Amino acid sequence: MTNEQSPHDVPTAAQLVESVREWLQSDVLTSTTGRVQFHSRVAINVLAMVERELTVGARQTIDHAARLAELGLASDAELAAGIRAGVFDDRIEAVVSAVRSAVVDKLAVANPTYMRPDDQSS
Amino acid sequence: MSSPRESTDDFAAAISTALGGRNVEGLSRLSGGASRETWRFEADGEALIIQRQRSGDTRDMEVEASVLRAADTAGVPVPRLIASGRFDEGARYMIQSWVDGETIARKILRDDVYSTARRSLVGQFATALAAVHSIPIDDVAGLPTNDQVAQYRQSLDDLDAQLDQSHPAFELAFRWLDRNRPSSARRAVVHGDFRLGNVMVGPEGLRAVLDWELAHIGDPMEDLGWLCVRAWRFGSELPVAGLGTYDALLSGYRAATGSPADPDALRWWEVLGTLKWGIMCMLQASAHLLGFSRSHELAAIGRRVCENEYDIMLALEGRWSSLGVS
Numbered sequence: 472m473t474n475e476q477s478p479h480d481v482p483t484a485a486q487l488v489e490s491v492r493e494w495l496q497s498d499v500l501t502s503t504t505g506r507v508q509f510h511s512r513v514a515i516n517v518l519a520m521v522e523r524e525l526t527v528g529a530r531q532t533i534d535h536a537a538r539l540a541e542l543g544l545a546s547d548a549e550l551a552a553g554i555r556a557g558v559f560d561d562r563i564e565a566v567v568s569a570v571r572s573a574v575v576d577k578l579a580v581a582n583p584t585y586m587r588p589d590d591q592s593s
Numbered sequence: 594m595s596s597p598r599e600s601t602d603d604f605a606a607a608i609s610t611a612l613g614g615r616n617v618e619g620l621s622r623l624s625g626g627a628s629r630e631t632w633r634f635e636a637d638g639e640a641l642i643i644q645r646q647r648s649g650d651t652r653d654m655e656v657e658a659s660v661l662r663a664a665d666t667a668g669v670p671v672p673r674l675i676a677s678g679r680f681d682e683g684a685r686y687m688i689q690s691w692v693d694g695e696t697i698a699r700k701i702l703r704d705d706v707y708s709t710a711r712r713s714l715v716g717q718f719a720t721a722l723a724a725v726h727s728i729p730i731d732d733v734a735g736l737p738t739n740d741q742v743a744q745y746r747q748s749l750d751d752l753d754a755q756l757d758q759s760h761p762a763f764e765l766a767f768r769w770l771d772r773n774r775p776s777s778a779r780r781a782v783v784h785g786d787f788r789l790g791n792v793m794v795g796p797e798g799l800r801a802v803l804d805w806e807l808a809h810i811g812d813p814m815e816d817l818g819w820l821c822v823r824a825w826r827f828g829s830e831l832p833v834a835g836l837g838t839y840d841a842l843l844s845g846y847r848a849a850t851g852s853p854a855d856p857d858a859l860r861w862w863e864v865l866g867t868l869k870w871g872i873m874c875m876l877q878a879s880a881h882l883l884g885f886s887r888s889h890e891l892a893a894i895g896r897r898v899c900e901n902e903y904d905i906m907l908a909l910e911g912r913w914s915s916l917g918v919s
């Protein structure tokens with residue numbers, strides 16, 4: 472990412488979140504039971520998701536803008552409205568391909584192992 | 594309705610009155626959702642449950658009670674309806690027989706004690722659904738008849754507006770669903786939420802179909818499609834409730850109904866079911882984001898929306914030509 476332009480010291484934001492996640496895993500998860508333990512596990516998953524987004528999010532934003540630009544669009548709102556109005560029906564494969572790539576990017580942050588192996592590595 | 598300080602004794606007395614003076618003992622709460630609470634108790638030694646509606650629940654529990662009665666008559670395994678009505682303070686209630694067993698999906702899918710059940714459940718689900726769909730529509734008054742596509746179209750529009758979001762994958766799904774709607778939809782009583790979690794299972798198999806509050810009039814294939822949505826496979830590779838194949842479900846259903854069951858219609862309803870679950874994930878995240886119920890668990894569910902988008906993109910791979918000239 473663009474850390475060389477950041478005024479902050481280390482740890483980076485991702486490293487700070489990682490440190491909290493590690494504490495939840497090593498201390499909180501092992502000393503709780505039932506509902507609190509379940510919510511600790513949810514919290515660990517949430518922080519891991521944030522770590523992934525901090526790592527690849529900026530790149531994904533650039534890629535997504537490029538995908539939209541290729542379709543002559545500036546936003547997901549325009550894409551959604553266009554699909555709904557049927558204006559892409561005659562080039563649906565290109566739109567489907569762009570939407571699929573965006574969904575794969577979302578899952579790469581939210582829950583990578585949910586995807587088929589070939590999508591996980593893309 | 595009930596104040597939090599209402600004593601359990603008063604509740605037990607009200608139940609006893611509802612049961613014509615039977616002796617009510619051992620009243621204990623099993624669950625309390627946003628719309629209703631469920632309690633277990635014994636009446637003259639017989640194990641029963643009571644569901645009591647909260648004031649925010651607009652659904653008519655009397656309709657649900659009449660569906661339960663009709664399902665019993667049609668041969669669906671269900672808890673026996675003992676009594677239903679309205680308490681003096683206004684809350685509706687339903688009293689049913691207690692059915693012992695397991696509802697937790699992951700236990701049913703993984704524990705050794707359910708290995709025999711796992712081999713028979715898909716066939717039993719097919720038979721039970723065929724029985725549900727055989728209920729004469731006129732026997733149950735007051736069931737909703739909403740078009741599911743229109744209903745969830747409105748939900749997505751409302752949520753996208755509230756959360757300032759757009760979901761191109763869901764728009765593709767709606768467009769595909771609109772162009773590929775199954776032609777000969779039969780109308781029947783549909784359970785509306787038939788899946789692991791809402792059925793009582795014993796080591797030998799299906800014991801009872803529970804949770805009828807989403808029953809409505811619709812295409813019977815809706816229940817079969819919903820049962821195949823990936824969220825209800827709970828991590829298993831098998832498409833039908835994580836337990837079996839499409840062929841096993843469809844052939845069991847055909848055998849029980851004596852009429853054809855269209856695999857394309859099943860697929861259509863599975864895609865709609867996946868879309869519905871995605872929208873429900875948005876709804877849960879919105880409860881956190883809009884401040885109704887602050888919770889990191891609800892917040893995290895917002896990032897599960899894309900799991901459903903992904904499943905839709907996989908399900909419709911190679912099926913887009915119906916939208917255009919490609």
